[in-house]
Amino acid sequence: MYSEIQKIKNFPDYYSALNLPFGSSRDLIKNYYYTLAKIFHPDNKQTGQREKFEEIHKAYQILSSDNREQYDKVYIKVYTLKKKLSKEKETVLLSQDRIQYTTSINRLAKRGLLKTGLRKKDRSKYTGEKHDIDLIIFKSEIGKRILVKVPLVVRLLCPSCFGSDIHCESCSGIGTYKGTRLLQISFEPEQIVNNRIYEFELNRLRPEKFIHFKKKKFRIKIELH
Ligand SMILES: [Zn+2]
Known part of the structure; x- marks a missing residue:
């Protein structure tokens, strides 16, 4: 048991090193890496921090390589165990009304963008919004872990x-069914930043093996109210 705990303690969290949630897309990982690397590079006289820079660099090396798959597998194991061992942080489960679809009829109507017959696929073109949902988080919930089921x-x-x-x-004889599944995503307190958009690769977040999401990527924007 002791060595298990030691293993968990020593397991590097490359996602949090880049201030990203598990399952983030390659593009997002790259963007965050370049942004953070510029800030923490030792050559940067104002904000450079060698140790932090090396941590970010290592994280990016792993998460942008073919080793990511292996790392992700261990990550899931370690974090499942960690959850069991540690007392749960206070978690807020957001109710469904805190999820606002950017292409919902209500939303389009509010912006005067509703056209009858407009296909769902085309709606995002009219709104100009690249993310799929806004997640409404109240200021009173800052500092807590946020769980959402989409x-x-x-x-x-x-x-x-x-x-x-x-x-x-x-x-x-079709071979598949159409259905819905709840995608469960949790945000750590430090990831709750107003207007920040997180992008997820859905095939990394599949709750069951025989599921395929219609979309490849899913983008969530945090909105503080
Ligand atoms: Zn069948």
């Missing part, structure tokens, strides 16, 4: 035939 459209592999039987009665 319903997303998924394709589920047919459990009867696993997509292999064109005469399957369960899925009518």
